[in-house]
């Protein structure tokens with residue numbers, strides 16, 4: 500079964516075929532570290548985590564790169580306000596990024612390149628664009644000549660004439676055409692020297708878009724398989740990345756452009772001015788990261804996702820239902836060492852993810868499987884124990900694939916497992932005194948032992 504991916508470039512679903520056999524190159528635009536990570540970031544990075552996990556499951560070797568825009572107007576402005584250096588400010592919020600995003604079980608990227616570490620490569624890239632007449636330097640700034648790139652607008656489906664009517668030249672800019680955008684910005688008098696570099700056009704720093712073209716090309720090659728980000732990056736950021744990269748290399752920059760939908764709060768756009776701006780730190784004070792992750796994957800990544808307390812509470816309740824099922828399975832199951840044979844549920848789950856990473860459909864399969872397990876338990880209530888090995892195995896596989904951590908109560912620590920094994924041995928040896936002693940030790944640690952008919956036992960956390 501092939502994987503279908505919605506490609507923003509073609510505006511339709513396409514079969515995913517990487518350029519290089521089983522190797523997949525993937526670049527996702529990272530954060531500008533000048534403030535705490537918020538729900539919009541969480542949605543983007545969970546989306547691309549799901550995509551990466553599914554591709555890896557399908558047998559691809561994914562190389563995943565995500566940058567930090569550690570030089571930017573907003574970073575400079577805020578660092579001046581706080582009286583710290585831009586680098587200190589960026590470092591602080593890069594730390595916050597990892598602290599919060601790690602809690603959501605997002606796998607780490609293979610590399611996190613930063614602008615400040617790539618200045619010579621950025622200058623060389625811009626020099627090449629000037630040489631090819633796609634860019635020009637004026638008063639220490641360098642601009643990209645948009646009209647020189649004939650396919651400009653192909654990603655965002657805008658045409659040059661429409662853009663012409665809205666483009667303007669801001670104060671302090673020296674563009675020859677309002678459509679042109681900055682590749683390099685001349686240093687301003689009050690800017691810290693820490694974010695100013697010597698270059699052939701005087702002192703200055705890179706504009707925003709150029710870094711992604713340079714880092715993607717240098718780390719992954721001229722043409723990559725997947726480039727991703729939030730829908731708000733389609734224009735102008737990704738449109739500009741295409742123009743710079745394809746003008747530079749003469750090759751297609753990205754084969755599959757993937758964009759996740761917006762997050763709204765009570766159906767309104769999330770913004771600081773509306774006072775409905777939620778950082779992950781705030782949200783985690785009320786909801787566990789497991790619940791937030793569950794909520795984030797509860798809808799397909801392309802649809803708008805509306806956040807509200809009611810929806811988070813509903814997600815928490817639904818997840819609790821899954822946790823309860825797992826607990827009941829642990830209580831009732833007769834552990835079996837036979838290989839677990841995978842069923843149609845897992846097939847349907849994979850098919851949902853193959854279809855443009857549809858986590859919403861995949862979760863529907865999780866719920867059907869959960870109901871089937873509970874039905875099996877109800878049907879055999881009088882017997883007391885039932886073979887739920889397949890259901891348990893598949894539920895755990897599915898949760899892992901969606902990056903939903905296991906409920907704390909079902910994770911039994913290793914030392915408890917060891918006590919359990921010793922006790923099983925004591926029972927086989929008919930050493931009832933030792934067996935009883937071990938049961939007490941396990942109980943003192945907050946776990947309950949249940950013996951099954953076939954001589955084995957399970958331990959579960961007491962509530």
Ligand SMILES: [Zn+2]
Nearest residue numbers: 528529711736
């Ligand atoms: Zn980018």
